[in-house]
Amino acid sequence: MTHVAPDGQTIAPAEAAGAATPVLEARGVYKVFVTRGRGGLRAMTALRRVDLQVRRGEFLTLIGPSGCGKSTVLNMFAGLTAPTDGTVLHEGVPIRGVNTRGGYVTQDDNLLPWRTTLGNVQIALELKGVRRDERHERAMAYLAAVGLRGFEHHYPHELSGGMRKRVSIVRTLVDTSVNVILMDEPFGPLDAQTRLVLQDELLRLWEGSGRTIVFVTHDLVEAIALSDRIAIFTGAPGTIKDVREVPIPRPRDVFHIHDAHGFAEIYDAIWAGLRAELTTEPMHDG
Amino acid sequence: MVDALAGAAAREARYEAALRRRATGEALSHQRRVTRTVVSWQVAMLLLLLFAWWGASGRLLDRLFLSDPISVMAAFWRILADGSLWYHLRYTLVETLLGYVLGASTGLVGAVLTWLAPGGEPVLRPLVLLAYATPKIALAPLMILWFGIGVLPKVVLAATFVFFIVFLNTMAGLAAVNPGLVNVVRVMGASPIGIFRKVMVPSALPFIVAGLRITVPAALIGAIVAEFISSNRGVGYLINAASARYRTADVFAGIVGLLFVVLLMNAGVSVLERSWLRWAPQIRNPLG
Ligand SMILES: Nc1ncnc2c1ncn2[C@@H]1O[C@H](COP(=O)(O)OP(=O)(O)O)[C@@H](O)[C@H]1O
Ligand SMILES: [Mg+2]
Numbered sequence: 001m002t003h004v005a006p007d008g009q010t011i012a013p014a015e016a017a018g019a020a021t022p023v024l025e026a027r028g029v030y031k032v033f034v035t036r037g038r039g040g041l042r043a044m045t046a047l048r049r050v051d052l053q054v055r056r057g058e059f060l061t062l063i064g065p066s067g068c069g070k071s072t073v074l075n076m077f078a079g080l081t082a083p084t085d086g087t088v089l090h091e092g093v094p095i096r097g098v099n100t101r102g103g104y105v106t107q108d109d110n111l112l113p114w115r116t117t118l119g120n121v122q123i124a125l126e127l128k129g130v131r132r133d134e135r136h137e138r139a140m141a142y143l144a145a146v147g148l149r150g151f152e153h154h155y156p157h158e159l160s161g162g163m164r165k166r167v168s169i170v171r172t173l174v175d176t177s178v179n180v181i182l183m184d185e186p187f188g189p190l191d192a193q194t195r196l197v198l199q200d201e202l203l204r205l206w207e208g209s210g211r212t213i214v215f216v217t218h219d220l221v222e223a224i225a226l227s228d229r230i231a232i233f234t235g236a237p238g239t240i241k242d243v244r245e246v247p248i249p250r251p252r253d254v255f256h257i258h259d260a261h262g263f264a265e266i267y268d269a270i271w272a273g274l275r276a277e278l279t280t281e282p283m284h285d286g
Numbered sequence: 287m288v289d290a291l292a293g294a295a296a297r298e299a300r301y302e303a304a305l306r307r308r309a310t311g312e313a314l315s316h317q318r319r320v321t322r323t324v325v326s327w328q329v330a331m332l333l334l335l336l337f338a339w340w341g342a343s344g345r346l347l348d349r350l351f352l353s354d355p356i357s358v359m360a361a362f363w364r365i366l367a368d369g370s371l372w373y374h375l376r377y378t379l380v381e382t383l384l385g386y387v388l389g390a391s392t393g394l395v396g397a398v399l400t401w402l403a404p405g406g407e408p409v410l411r412p413l414v415l416l417a418y419a420t421p422k423i424a425l426a427p428l429m430i431l432w433f434g435i436g437v438l439p440k441v442v443l444a445a446t447f448v449f450f451i452v453f454l455n456t457m458a459g460l461a462a463v464n465p466g467l468v469n470v471v472r473v474m475g476a477s478p479i480g481i482f483r484k485v486m487v488p489s490a491l492p493f494i495v496a497g498l499r500i501t502v503p504a505a506l507i508g509a510i511v512a513e514f515i516s517s518n519r520g521v522g523y524l525i526n527a528a529s530a531r532y533r534t535a536d537v538f539a540g541i542v543g544l545l546f547v548v549l550l551m552n553a554g555v556s557v558l559e560r561s562w563l564r565w566a567p568q569i570r571n572p573l574g
Pocket of ligand 2: 184
């Protein structure tokens with residue numbers, strides 16, 4: 001399946017590794033962090049036997065209480081952290097070292113402060129050797145798609161929080177050589193209105209693109225509005241207690257998602273499981 | 287109807303344009319007022335200092351040791367006119383400049399190599415800190431022993447004054463790079479060289495520039511100290527010789543000459559700084 005992006009580029013179709021192979025997979029993953037405390041080294045289990053399969057082209061959301069290890073899972077998919085036990089795979093191949101075949105929208109926007117909006121959006125293309133004029137054209141098309149025309153020569157500190165988030169998302173999406181996007185609470189620090197607008201923009205950019213998105217949030221309504229499936233984590237040490245399909249048809253209207261048929265049922269079903277995790281104190285084992 | 291709407295919109299646009307012009311004008315005149323106030327205070331304090339100097343000399347303190355502003359001006363004018371200031375300044379300038387370039391380049395390259403070498407930072411940084419902490423002025427007599435009394439020992443001493451600060455500042459800049467930025471470009475497929483060029487260097491640049499700036503007077507101090515110890519030319523020699531003969535006005539005249547040199551070099555670094563750090567207008571320099 002191919003798709004035409006805002007800049008007219010076709011996004012690389014998923015490799016023909018067999019449609020059944022998960023794009024990303026965690027098999028029996030454990031993560032133990034060893035930190036230096038007052039009483040010497042201290043080991044803390046952050047993830048306990050995580051099994052997760054990400055299907056090609058789906059929008060999968062990880063939801064769970066803060067500190068349950070959601071960011072750690074994304075870091076493993078990006079190859080920035082290795083599991084202590086178990087395997088993390090991309091297209092069926094174990095991930096060793098940094099996984100450069102995925103895009104990562106990190107929790108902090110991590111824009112390069114010495115680059116303008118345009119420079120930040122172009123960085124991935126620059127690193128991959130895309131020609132200057134093509135780079136410029138594609139970056140401008142994506143900036144226009146999220147209403148950032150006119151801000152291309154602004155530095156990050158001259159942009160609002162919502163604009164910075166847009167730039168960090170667009171900087172990842174503009175690289176059409178990646179068809180898996182990891183997003184870590186990208187709308188977390190934004191006000192409610194900006195959040196809805198960005199959710200809507202993200203869905204419009206993603207729908208029909210054939211790209212796979214693994215999204216992290218702690219906001220259940222956001223998870224339902226955006227996802228095909230939602231994986232619910234337990235409190236720390238995190239493990240996946242349930243994965244739910246969201247039966248709301250697309251295209252979705254994020255502004256009126258509460259009125260969508262089936263919203264109340266899925267909300268109540270997931271909330272029941274989530275609330276149990278929020279009320280238990282996080283456990284630590286030394 | 288449509289025409290009426292278009293007319294209203296055009297009027298509104300003109301009104302807003304006038305508003306923008308007014309706001310810009312007000313901002314500009316506010317800026318000018320602030321500058322004027324600051325400069326007035328500075329001039330006033332300088333005049334007060336000169337007046338206190340003039341008043342104290344001969345009354346509170348012996349003129350022999352203090353001289354006075356008018357004699358200093360006369361002395362400065364004399365050594366300027368007879369060419370002796372320029373003769374000595376030439377040597378000091380060359381020593382300072384060579385020492386600065388030598389110290390800054392070895393400091394920069396050394397820091398980068400140390401950072402690139404696995405384990406280089408934890409091993410070398412404490413050692414360099416130790417060397418930095420030893421008083422380098424104590425090295426001046428040794429420099430004369432090793433390198434004679436020509437230009438070379440002055441250059442080397444000036445370079446040691448510059449090297450450590452540039453080295454340590456560059457190391458600090460590289461260590462302060464946000465790992466989040468590095469990880470983002472790593473996931474985008476950046477090579478180690480790509481990471482270095484596109485993240486490490488620009489991120490460490492404010493630290494590096496700060497190091498390059500604060501070492502400008504340090505290089506001059508190194509050259510002057512070496513001239514004090516042993517020399518027959520240079521402003522350090524000029525001051526030393528004048529002070530040996532109790533010609534205090536000449537000592538101050540030499541210092542005034544050095545002041546101009548530092549101001550000039552500082553202005554040069556400022557130009558570099560403005561073009562390199564255009565993205566970081568919030569960083570204000572203490573020597574601004
Ligand atoms: N690099 C690290 N070193 C030590 N502990 C870490 C590190 N990264 C995460 N942790 C710990 O692992 C747990 C899970 O963290 P994280 O994945 O960030 O959770 P979440 O994203 O769900 O809020 C937390 O208790 C956190 O303190
Ligand atoms: Mg997190």
